[in-house]
Amino acid sequence: MAILQTNFAEALGYVKDRTGIAALLLAAAYVLTIVYVGKLSSKIEVKCTSWRSAVGIVIFLALNIVLMIRTGDNFVTSIFKETRNYQANYEEYMKQKESRNQYLADIMLANDTGKPGIYILVIGESQNPTRMSAYGYKLNTTPWLNSMKSDDNMLLFQHAYACQVQTVPALTYALTAKNQYNSLDLKKAVSLIDVAKAAGYQTVWLSNQVRFGSWGTPVTVIAEEADEKIWTNSHQGNTLDTEYYDGELINRLQNIKRSDKMLIVMHLMGNHISYHSCYPAEFEKFKKEGKRSEYDNSILYNDHVMELLLNMVSAWKDFKGLVYFSDHGEAVNYGKSHNPDTFIFDMAYIPMYIYLTPDYRKENPEIFRNLHAARDNYFTNDLIFNTVLGIMGIQNDYFYEPENDLTSVKYNSDLNRFMTLYGKKHVSEDVIK
Ligand SMILES: [Zn+2]
CATH class of the missing domain: 3.40.720.10 (Alkaline Phosphatase, subunit A)
Structure with missing residues (x-):
């Protein structure tokens, strides 16, 4: 909310106050790793050579979907959800002025x-x-x-x-x-x-x-x-x-x-x-x-x-x-x-x-x-x-x-x-x- 409800410079100050160089480097390393893994994954080929491997792939994907749904409500996503609610409330406050x-x-x-x-x-x-x-x-x-x-x-x-x-x-x-x-x-x-x-x-x-x-x-x-x-x-x-x-x-x-x-x-x-x-x-x-x-x-x-x-x-x-x-x-x-x-x-x-x-x-x-x-x-x-x-x-x-x-x-x-x-x-x- 603090970042959303301000300008770029103040938001940057907010981030700086809460993070050291180490945390920023770690965040940069994390982003680079994700990009790298993303690139690697584009080279993966899936070969369906038998009905067993086809079933295996389907089960694997289904499990992933279940996991995503079951863990969707967590401390990371809640930050975004709560912020979105606050923001919606505030925008409504402005609209109702008249x-x-x-x-x-x-x-x-x-x-x-x-x-x-x-x-x-x-x-x-x-x-x-x-x-x-x-x-x-x-x-x-x-x-x-x-x-x-x-x-x-x-x-x-x-x-x-x-x-x-x-x-x-x-x-x-x-x-x-x-x-x-x-x-x-x-x-x-x-x-x-x-x-x-x-x-x-x-x-x-x-x-x-x-x-x-x-x-x-x-x-x-x-x-x-x-x-x-x-x-x-x-x-x-x-x-x-x-x-x-x-x-x-x-x-x-x-x-x-x-x-x-x-x-x-x-x-x-x-x-x-x-x-x-x-x-x-x-x-x-x-x-x-x-x-x-x-x-x-x-x-x-x-x-x-x-x-x-x-x-x-x-x-x-x-x-x-x-x-x-x-x-x-x-x-x-x-x-x-x-x-x-x-x-x-x-x-x-x-x-x-x-x-x-x-x-x-x-x-x-x-x-x-x-x-x-x-x-x-x-x-x-x-x-x-x-x-x-x-x-x-x-x-x-x-x-x-x-x-x-x-x-x-x-x-x-x-x-x-x-x-x-x-x-x-x-x-x-x-x-x-
Ligand atoms: Zn204050």
């Missing part, structure tokens, strides 16, 4: 206007909280977030997990009404951008990630719906390079035309592999552990970017709140990245925090109280959709689920229900071990 918008137009009520103000949703990338000092890591990788822990307006969540461990599938659920706990059909799931627009918000999508290629993804479809789209990465389509570090998003944000009712989504490059390309040289503070230190440096830079961002928007008179979460984690502690085939829980651990302004708290004391009490609750990031709607006050029964909204007293915090990997793993397995 009907989702019509549906929204039909069900949005006159009072579904949400709370006024500017709300910001920041999506981090491949961030593992076990490498963040605010979550107890030994090195001081998040000095700003550490200091914000004592700020009454900041809420740091301790048990957040990703619903999937790759960007596109994780964000597809995080940004739409679809989640692991409902039986909604993905193609009918309205997105946060769609809903905010229907409720009268001005919507902005800012991204420092490579714009996806011709395959397209639900995330691209959702982003393209925004009133204003800013992609800092003009290299889209053909390269892995980001011309800018994430800090550039803040410069761009400064220049957008603001109104008093907005939803701004920011998609960071965050802590994606290759880690060293995610931060400028002055953030090269940690050096002892090779790639892991590079990862720590990228966390240090992310902390700095978030500090700049919150300082800037706090000066805006209509700013009400900011939600930060990562799409998934990164198994950097185990020398792995993030890949469903080699899943370990480090790939699903994510940081999450919510900042609400004193104004917002004054106007919505109950929401703040509920969130404050929920800081130790379990949470998976496919519930971001409902939680952001809870903060913005858009609660239409057709798509909003209070049991999945952290701001609601009805939030279902029962550990046993929480899952990751699109329902293939129970979070309780991680807690109990």
